[in-house]
Amino acid sequence: MGIFKALRTGIKRVNKNKKMWFFLLVVNILVALVLTFPLYSALKTSIGDSLMGERLTKGFDYRWYDEFRYKFRDTGFITLWSPTIVGSGAFFSNVDSLVTGRFFQFSPTILILMAVYVLLNILFAGGILGVFHSPEEKFTIKGFFSFGGTYFNRFFRLFILSGVLYGVLYFLAVPYFSGIINRIGGTAASERVPMVLGIIFAVVMFFILFLVNMIFDYAKIRTVVGDGRSMIVQTGKAIGFVFKNFGRTMGLYYFIGVLGIVFMVIYSVVEPQISQVTPLFVLLAFVWQQVYMLCRIWVRLTFFSSQLNLFMGLQKEKKVSKTAASASPSLAES
Amino acid sequence: MDRKLIAGFIGLVLVSMGAFSCLLAQEPLSKRIANYTMDVRLDPEKKVVSGKEVLTWLNDSEVELSELYFHLYLNAFKNNMTTLLTEARRVYPWRIPxxxxxxxxxxxxxSIMLIGEEGVEPIDITPTIEYVQPDDGNPYDQTVMKVTLPQPLPPQQTIKLDISFTAKLPLGIARTGFRDDYFFVAQWFPKIGVFYEGAWNCHQYHVTSEFFADYGVYDVSLTLPSNFIVGATGIRLYERDNGDGTITYNYYQEDVHDFVWTASPHYLVYEDTFTHEYLPEVKVILLLQPYHKMFKDRYIEATKHALRYYGEWYGAYPYPQVTCVDPAYRSGSGGMEYPTLFTGGAYWLTPIELRSPEGVTIHECGHEWWYGIIGNNEFEDAWMDEGFDSYSDDRVLEKAYGPYYFSRRFLQIFPIVFKRFSYKPAWGSMSGYRPYAELDDMSRLAWEFMSGTSYGVNSYSKGALTMWTLENYLGPELSAKVFKTYFQRWKFRHPRPQDFIDVVEEVTGQDMSWFFDQIVFGSNELDYAIERISSSPVTKKEGYFDENGERAFITGEEEGEKEEKEEVIYQSNVIVRRLGEVVFPVEVLVTFENGEQEKKVWDGEYRWVRYTFKKPSRLQSAEVDPDHKIFLDVNYTNNSKTMNPRKLPAYKWAFRWMFWLQHLLETCTFFS
Incomplete structure (x- = not known):
């Protein structure tokens, strides 16, 4: 099976399950609201009944921002608010955190929320793959949670396994290589040396993170398709599968990744055009944000769906070639 | 000696004499108290500068002096127990390897030889050398040296000393030193202290302090391997190939208070000329690291902006040349000022919107005025150069380049500029100042601030905010006159805070002690706020009222009917509070719904004031310091209140943050 066929049929399946997108979006919004309310309250308190409200409606006021951050400096997560996370800044900020593991430095409040969301999505990953692998391929809340419950225990163990690898990356590799870069930088003739090393390190980090992520995606897929019980075995087999079909697994993964970037670019180009000076436009901007989030969820589902197709397609090809080989031993011998 | 060499030498001497006499022909700009003739040699392998200096020093005081004090700054790097390195471990532990x-x-x-009149044998006063520690008594610190003269030096008499010295340069960690084959040689020679206010002012080298010296003439010959490219204070009068792989450069500059030089085989040298309608022409030399070639035009342009605006606002740059040095990576020599030479600092992949190297270039070039020409005591009154210069560079940056933008470096490498979010350069100072507003007085010995941050905040941030507040209080014209007068009066001298205050009071004709006492010599916060506003129809009369000799009972209803026929009058109240301890006169702008505005001026003395208005319109808003003149106000948001607060911004910004959080959560699914 080629990557484009896997992608095409994968997209078709995702598009058949629009309710699933919206369900995941609603969960995302609800979890985000848990901290958005305190932030809103902090903003309201800060702006109060001052004329700053007028100024901030029309644009941005550095002096207020500076005071706001200072006033809420002890609240942790509120100080993460900054103009540099607006629009495309969100993407850069989060990808940055992903590569460097900087989110471990976030306030405990955010970390707890992130952990809850991860746990929820371990449950949802079972639901998503279960639905996609079921003969009807149709999303229902009951079916979704039923699949989620079925695989939660196994996926949680996969999460622990992958966590060990990510832990090694973030707590050993990142500090170790940062140290090396700093040491080399300390004796380098120009700042370009550590910067170029930093770029190389980031590229390698991206590659490893994506590779690990992909392996564990296939481990999940194998678990659902073959009803596997041992997660170590599934991971080992997933590694074998990925490396045996390296071009296709990587090609598919990165192609979908590029789709995600395209969505981000479109969002980033349009978002600043919505001047948020009236309630209608603020609402419009919010809707546009949710459209982007929906696209993001769509990308995540497409990863699962297309990788599931690729896996099943390649397994089928393997079976066919095995059958063919056993049917014509002379050919196999040749 | 072959003929060509002789001819060349004669030519050289003639050219030098011509240039020298041309320079000498000018009227001295300063008192020229400390004059140095130096002849030194750099051994790049050993990182050693050795040679001798002839110091001609004028006792400009009214007392006889039997001791002379010298700075030996390089001894700050002699061992880990020196005052500078001890303080550094406490103040900037992360910066000191x-x-x-x-x-x-x-x-x-x-050796130190006292040179007498011609024919008189020099007197060796080397045995009288004594290291002293006037600031902290640290016996391991040898950054101040005292020598005793055989006979007291009478007032207005000159003394001549011949000093031989060897300077081992440190690794460049703090302003001076080497990094591989890059040399930035600052604070490197025995430098006499300043005798003023009846005593020697010769402080030890501290981690948070800069320098102080008398003006004079520097005539310095530097010998070093011929592959080195050199930049230095002053004009290069001649160069001489010594025929042994070394070259000697002679630099000469009058009316400066320090001499610095740099050498590296890798510098790219660019020259340009600053021209102006009425300011004198200045040759701009840029010594650039090869890997920063892309910054060439930006460095030069920024230097020219500084020469232009500082020149227009305060007074012309008085020297024919300025040298901008792009320091080597991790040389510890970036962002520093010296007479006629300053160092910038650039970082690969930095777009112009990030204002680097523009910001540091303008700031350091600006120090040619506030430090170079106005020679205040940086040990004791750091705010007088850092504050003045930070204020001035904010102004230049805004004029020349517009606002600052928010930015971040993606993966700590790739810059991303958020052009939607801009701010005035001057506003940045408040971020640093606010958390430390009450830690220290602004006027304090540099090493006596509670921390390095407090030193920085009080010298730079509060200094700049103070000058902005002063400018806004006085108005642009009067303020321009103040700064220009101060600069012109005190150039090539050593002003104290009171000298500046005197100029302010003289030019404005006002007693400004209330301002400086609170801001410069105090550490209280300044914060004015609108406490409360209200507006409602004037209360109707009700009850017994004696009118025309008769008692009448008036009901509220009757009054209401009367008022219906007439215009409704609203009583509006505004309470303004002084939350901080700093008393400052403030304006209060009150706006009514019909568009009418009324401005009140409150002396700010008591803790609060109430304004009451009876108008045919409801109150809409009230704002204290509506034009945001008082840059020192630590809370700007509480300066206003409106009857119709807007809820939209809280939603707007909360939604934007929510999007980031939603995105973050989705990014987390990577791990699930």
């Missing part, structure tokens, strides 16, 4: 033996620096004064 473990120094190896070869990284240490020191200066040995080998």
């Amino acid at each position: 473990q120094l190896k033996k070869e990284d240490l620096g020191y200066i040995d004064v080998e």
Whole structure:
């Protein structure tokens, strides 16, 4: 099976399950609201009944921002608010955190929320793959949670396994290589040396993170398709599968990744055009944000769906070639 | 000697004499108290500068002096117990690496000879050398040296000393030193202290302090391997190939208070000329690291902006040349000022919107005025140059480049500029100042601030905010006159805070002690706020009222009917509070719904004031300091209140943050 066929049929399946997108979006919004309310309250308190409200409606006021951050400096997560996370800044900020593991430095409040969301999505990953692998391929809340419950225990163990690898990356590799870069930088003739090393390190980090992520995606897929019980075995087999079909697994993964970037670019180009000076436009901007989030969820589902197709397609090809080989031993011998 | 060499030498001497006489022909700009003729040699392998200096020093005081004090700044890097390195471990522990033996620096004064009149044998006063520690008594600190004269030096008499010294340069960690084959040689020679206000002012080298010296003439010959490219204070009068792989450069500059030089085989040298309608022409030299070639035009343009605006606002740059040095990576020599030469600092992949190297270039070039020409005591009154200069560079940056933008470096490498979010350069100072507003007085010895941050905040941030507040209080014209007058009056001298205050009071004709006492010599916060506003129809009369000799009972209803026929009058109240301890006169702008505005001026003395208005319109809003003149106000948001607060911004910004959080959560699914 080629990557484009896997992608095409994968997209078709995702598009058949629009309710699933919206369900995941609603969960995302609800979890985000848990901290958005305190932030809103902090903003309201800060702006109060001052004329700053007028100024901030029309644009941005550095002096207020500076005071706001200072006033809420002890609240942790509120100080993460900054103009540099607006629009495309969100993407850069989060990808940055992903590569460097900087989110471990976030306030405990955010970390707890992130952990809850991860746990929820371990449950949802079972639901998503279960639905996609079921003969009807149709999303229902009951079916979704039923699949989620079925695989939660196994996926949680996969999460622990992958966590060990990510832990090694973030707590050993990142500090170790940062140290090396700093040491080399300390004796380098120009700042370009550590910067170029930093770029190389980031590229390698991206590659490893994506590779690990992909392996564990296939481990999940194998678990659902073959009803596997041992997660170590599934991971080992997933590694074998990925490396045996390296071009296709990587090609598919990165192609979908590029789709995600395209969505981000479109969002980033349009978002600043919505001047948020009236309630209608603020609402419009919010809707546009949710459209982007929906696209993001769509990308995540497409990863699962297309990788599931690729896996099943390649397994089928393997079976066919095995059958063919056993049917014509002379050919196999040749 | 072959003929060509002789002819060349004669030519050289003639050219030098011509240039020299041309320079000498000018009227002295300063008192020229400390004059140095130096002849030194750099050994790049050993990182050693050795040679001698002839110091001609004028006792400009009214007392006889039997002792002379010298700075030996390089001894700050002699061992880990010096005052500078001890303080550094406390103040900036992350900035000071473990120094190896070869990284240490020191200066040995080998001999000091008192040169008398011609024919009189010089007197060796080397045995009288004594290290003293006037600031902290630290016995390991040898950054101040005292020598005793055989006979007291009478007032207005000149003394001539011949000093031989060897300076081992440290690894560049703080302003001076080497990094591989890059040399930035600052604070490197035995430098006499300043005798003023009846005493020697010769402080030890502290981690948070800069320098102080008398003006004079520097005539310095530097010998070093011929592959080195050199930049230095002053004009290069001549260069001489010594025929042994070394070259000697002679630099000469009058009316400066320090001499610095740099050498590296890798510099790219660019020259340009600053021209102006009425300011004198200045040759701009840029010594650039090869890997920063892309910054060439930006460095030069920024330097020219500084020459232009500082020149227009305060007074012309008085020297024919300025040298901008792009320091080597991790040389510890970036962002520093010296007479006629300053260092910038650039970082690969930095777009112009990030204002680097523009910001540092303008700031350091600006120090040619506030430090170079106005020679205040940086040990004791750091705010007088850092504050003045930070204020001035904010103004230049805004004029020349517009606002600052928010930015971040993606993966700590790739810059991303958020052009939607801009701010005035001057506003940045408040971020640093606010958390430390009450830690220290602004006027304090540099090493006596509670921390390095407090020193920085009080010298730079509060200094700049103070000048902005002063400018806004006085108005642009009067303020321009103040700064220009101060600069012109005190150039090439050593003003104290009171000298500046005197100029302010003279130019404005006002007693400004209330301002400086609170801001410069105090550490209280300044914060004015609108406490409460209200507006409602005037209360109707009700009850017994004696009118025309008769008692009448008036009901509220009757009054209401009367009022219906007439216009409704609203009583509006505004309470303004002084939350901080700093008393400052403030304006209060009150706006009514019909568009009418009324401005009140409150002296700010008591803790609060109430304004009451009876108008045919409801109150809409009230704002204290509506034009945001008082840059020192630590809370700007509480300066206003409106009857119709807007809820939209809280939603707007909360939604934007929510999007980031939603995105973050989705990013987390990577791990699930």
